[in-house]
Amino acid sequence: MGKYFGTSGIREVVNEKLTPELALKVGLALGSYLGEGTVVVGVDTRTSSEMLKNAVISGLLSTGIDVIDIGLAPTPLTGFAIKLYDADAGVTITASHNPPEYNGIKVWDKDGMAYTQEKERKLEEIIDSGKFKKVAWNEIGKLREEDPKREYINEVLKNIHLENSYTIVVDTGNGAGSILSPYLQRELGNRVIGLNSHPSGFFIRELEPNAKSLAMLSKVVKAMNADLGIAHDGDADRIGVVDDAGNFVEYEVTLSLIAGYMLKKFGKGKIVTTVDAGFALDDYVRPFGGEVVRTKVGDVAVAEELKKHGGIFGGEPSGTWIMPQWNLTPDGIFAGALVVEMIDRLGPISELAKEVPRYVTLRAKIPCPNEFKKRAMEIIAERVLKEFEYEKLIDIDGIRIENSDWWILFRPSGTEPIMRITLEAHTRERAEELMKRAERVVKEAIKEAQG
Template sequence: MGRYFGTSGIRGEVNKELTPELALRVGMALGTYLGSGTVVVGTDTRTSSEMIKRAVVSGLLSTGVDVIDIGVAPTPLTGFAIRIYDAEAGVTITASHNPPEYNGIKIWDKNGMAYTPDKERELERLMEEGKFKKAPWNEIGKLTRTSPKEDYIEAALKMVKLQGSYTVVVDTGNGAGALVSPYLQRELGNKVISLNAHPDGRFARELEPNAKSLSMLAKTVKVMKADVGIAHDGDADRIGIVDDEGNFVEYEVMLSLIAGYILRKFGKGKVITTVDAGFALDDYLRPLGGEVIRTRVGDVAVAEELARHGGIFGGEPSGTWIIPQWNLTPDGIFAGALVLEMIDRFGPISELAKEVPRYATLRSKIPCPNEKKQMVMALIRERIGEFFSYEREITIDGVRIEGSDWWVLFRPSGTEPVMRITLEAHTEDKARGLMEEAERLVRWAVEKAKTP
């Protein structure tokens, strides 16, 4: 059976891996799987999104499922629309932070949560078998077009309130967030300066919001003497923050701050994060009454654990945050509103960030062909004890080993032909030493896996 879905839906280069034919089969499979009801479909701003969307929509309609087309819409808006239109599912046409020549298809359930691997496997089975439901001419699905943008902003304003007004620079990278994020900030009462807000599908910067890609945002915040800079990836399910001094706030630090704020806003509870999150989160949240639970990388795993444990907040150290009081869809736009509320109540981010413990975090990517990943991981598990002396091992997603003041995570990328290494230690020297050994182990495993 073909494997179409990765860690974040289907992704691929347009008209190579991701074709209209494949998109049509996805729509027909989803419609067959659901049997009836309504599906919300939205797209990011990529040049190929309309083409892929129409193929998916055609597939859905052919099975007798109704479709609400919400047009160009960030992922959070799709998740929100599922709820307000009482839909059975949602589809976002997006490749998130990938380059413009890529696109993807991500599917959400009626609760706004990404489809689990089990549901994706079922769709793959239907796509392989090709036994799709075909509605008679008088029962073909109905297509309607609308936008829930105003409803989204109205609902967000009921949950987030500011006493003061702030200068906010919003950099949406010419992605779909440009249609909602600056407008929500304005409605909160802030003065908004927009960067890269032309949704033309060509993107003005690397879409992943990090220190390098947000250098222009950092300069703008400084020059305009703004209170904060907010950035998103292509579909605005992520958020990146530049503080009032024009510095990019590391993901780990921002994850700790927002999780801490959620605990203050909604009360004590369980915080769900992933195996690549560091010890700083635990150390910062413990005094605030937060219990940290780790799961597999990916927003669907975080959402599943939130639902299972009745968690109060879920977040990954990639700027992907889920606020269950709002929705189970990762939402960088609503997150931006919460960041402003946190500033309003507790002061500038540059000051708040000083309270978060700082440990040395390093990340590395080692090239590894996709077909070798399974063998490489098996070799790493087999030989890891020869390279490291450790106290604890976690294998829910890749392999994470821990000492008293350090950890190293090895896992294959779900979106690129690479092995990822993430690690943390209390000192830079210790971190560099660990990375040297970790890279040596992975390179050895990749080399070894080449020969049967």
């Protein structure tokens, strides 16, 4: 984590750490870093988004950068617009799945991939130095407004083809996906029922699309006898799926199914995921010629590995998927279209899901002030050697230890003052026993780190 940027851009409570002043400096820093060119700027539905957007745009214009303001736009549309308008970078004003009092700033490269940590550090250095590029009155950047939604839908229709039509319930969580996801599904030929689809900064449900937050979606899918429920977070870079029986499909299952479908569609190759993904993915894709590569948590790490390995598909067990044939921006809206194409080819999700192996996954969050995280992780690294017998250790992002029938990941959160424990085992009894030991190790390490 940097001074301003975390694992997914800047994300803070508005008018506390994330102020218009900081947003202005980000615009100034990005413009100074680029030197020249064009930047696309889009926002999610939060009440603070326009305020922050205007500050970022002011900073960019003052350095001579031209700005294309696409207004209210889900993150996938920003990524698409960067390539559509041949821009040099993009900025999304969003806090993704965080509560409404948060907002954030995420910067995208010209290929649609999020800025790497290295590039974010350069922006931080420019912000702290205060040495921003300044141009004369006659060199100030030009601002124009564009609406790329039609082009986005047309391009998806070239890539996704359905033989049949379906009844789809789309829950966009009052987020930016409201202006695009339901309309795309309708143009694919489906009957669409919108849920929480008015773009409001006052969110009716929790934005992270999980079993709890999508309880209403599950009820509506069942009541309307729909074929599928699709849900998004605030900026629609994620997807959550409810099957035809009205059940939320666990992230690990949808990740495995869509990875398998991409292998069937494009042939054998590498599937990129993160260190917090379970064994189900490996076990499911192996027969289709898939090889799983694990990397750090965060869409930029997944995108980097996809580029490096020429991977077929990349995804996190949080509903964040990247389809490199489409774009390197996580895209929950395109993902929704892809899921419908999958059921069109292979059958209902409720049946497909039975093919994915199930293991017991447990997660825990333990409070830990940010300043003690580094030392606590050093202590954890020492203690796992004594506490657990394991066959493999991965330390690219936190510490993941593995055996043939279980794994545990110890990882400091990049967005909250907590330590996360994620583990998986073949039986509940084994999982609970491992969690008890893992929690003890982490609590003792935090206590020792605090002195």
